[in-house]
Every structure is written in C-alpha cells, then in structure tokens.
Amino acid sequence: MLENAPVYNDFEQLIIDNKSDRGILLATFKPSAIIRMEIVEDDREWSAEKLEKVKLRSKQNKLFEDNDKVFSVVSKLPYKFKYVFTDVTGRERTLTINDWEIGALFWKEEKRFGGDEAKALESVKHMYLTQHIKDRDVHFFCGHHPILGQHERAKSVHDHWCVHTAP
The missing domain is CATH 2.40.50 (OB fold (Dihydrolipoamide Acetyltransferase, E2P))
Incomplete structure (x- = not known):
C-alpha cells in the first residue's frame, strides 16, 4: 500500500x-x-470533556445497537x-x-x-x-x-x- x-x-x-x-x-x-x-x-485521569467526546464518537457507529454496553474506559497513560x-x-x-x-x-x-x-x-x-x-x-x-x-x-x-x- x-x-x-x-x-x-x-x-x-x-x-x-x-x-x-x-x-x-x-x-x-x-x-x-x-x-x-x-x-x-x-494527566493521570481522562477529563470529562474527553470522555464525552469519545463516547459521542462511539455512538456514531451503527455497528452495535447499544453502544453504551460496548463503550468502556481504558486506563489513561500518565506520560x-x-x-x-x-x-x-x-x-x-x-x-x-x-x-x-x-x-x-x-x-x-x-x-x-x-x-x-x-x-x-x-x-x-x-x-x-x-x-x-x-x-x-x-x-x-x-x-x-x-x-x-x-x-x-x-x-x-x-x-x-x-x-x-x-x-
């Protein structure tokens, strides 16, 4: 490619x-x-704003009917x-x-x-x-x-x- x-x-x-x-x-x-x-x-934790953006993006994906069940937060890399x-x-x-x-x-x-x-x-x-x-x-x-x-x-x-x- x-x-x-x-x-x-x-x-x-x-x-x-x-x-x-x-x-x-x-x-x-x-x-x-x-x-x-x-x-x-x-930062050691995700900001509320960042989490909301990621969650909204995940909801744009129609692959899964209930994206709230698929969405999970991974540990934030502190460096x-x-x-x-x-x-x-x-x-x-x-x-x-x-x-x-x-x-x-x-x-x-x-x-x-x-x-x-x-x-x-x-x-x-x-x-x-x-x-x-x-x-x-x-x-x-x-x-x-x-x-x-x-x-x-x-x-x-x-x-x-x-x-x-x-x-």
Whole structure:
C-alpha cells in the first residue's frame, strides 16, 4: 500500500505538502538521527470533556445497537513519550509517539517492576532507544490528530505525531 508513497526526509516539506491540495494525512518519514526520547508527565485521569467526546464518537457507529454496553474506559497513560530527532536539514524536531504499543509496554514494565514508575519509564526509554532503533533503518509513520477535523490540515509541526516506528 505504501510502496508508491513518498518517503519524506525533510519535515518542513511534509508540513508544506500537508497544507497543500495534496493534504497528506499519513506519511512515511525517515529521520536523519534520533537524538533522544523525552518523557513528559501527563494527566493521570481522562477529563470529562474527553470522555464525552469519545463516547459521542462511539455512538456514531451503527455497528452495535447499544453502544453504551460496548463503550468502556481504558486506563489513561500518565506520560507522553516523544522522539527528538533531526531531519535532512539538520533541524531538531520533536514528535509525540502516539502508538498503543508504547503504552502497553509501559503498563507491562510497571507491573514487572512492582508499580515502580521510574524503573518502568527507564526500561521503556532504554528499549525504544536501543532495540527499536539501534542498527535499523527507522521510519516514522506520521499523521495529525483527528480533533483537527476531517478537512482541516495540520498547521505546524506541533500538530503532527508519530503513529508508529518501523525498522
């Protein structure tokens, strides 16, 4: 599916194409170098507003007759994980990793370390900076957040996030 899609190495060009009539919604991006991972503490609970938005979206789906029985709240990840990297221009960029796998890894590591979040975070960071990228030709699958709307395009680098990393 993506074999004919361009692979971006200049993040500014990805933003330009996103703003253009091409309207790039999902793109493959190859960073020049991954510098570090940042972990930022986030809210520990879902806001009432966010829960209501998600619940309303679930009701739009006609697949199930009674969506209230299907809708359930998952634990909120109390951290945001971000890659800091450079593109082909040498400019340093930051993208939030918005991938379920990093959240699942955090929960697994927290359990393994008996609830010690600091040890779990260090383990996640270590894995993502070694096993996930060392000696690999890493690419990011990048998109922008759906709250921007179906037709509104991401306006800046801050509106983009990394969906997944692929070796």
